[in-house]
Amino acid sequence: MPRRSIWKGSFVDAFLLRMKKKRDLLLSRKIWSRRSSISPEFVDCSVLIYNGKTPVRCKITEGKVGHKFGEFASTRRRRPSRTNKGKGRKGKR
Template sequence: MSRSKWKGPYINVENINELNNIKKHHQNILKASRSSEIIPSFLGATFYVHNGKNFIEVNVTSDMIGHKFGEFSFTRSKFAFKKKSKK
């Protein structure tokens, strides 16, 4: 279920405040919540998004605008069967 349009996108206010401070000091690393939506002012910035175990680095590009940060930090690893060695 999507968020209603009259509310607008959910954006963590801390991210916007930190982004303004970081642009002054020329740094690009922030922590972002998975539920925050990516807005155009985040372009070119690097965010760390928690996937439940560790933080994954996400570089924001123009294709990501309108999506949420959680879509780019996968919570499940790919599964592969282990091959048995012959004795």
């Protein structure tokens, strides 16, 4: 997978750069920019990341620094596993 050039630095959306200065507003702020990287200024903040339907609460820790916001708010539904109890053609012959 291609990566961003080191000389460009990590991508952070413009409004997130402004929000870093106002740290108290991050606690109740929804983040639509899933492509932005998490910087160390966001550590110990709880943010709401939009997944396309509803915002998902996420606590930012040191281990998440450098990743993208979108990695922590899944956009897919988990389907329950189906158990095959005697139905179907396999093993019936």
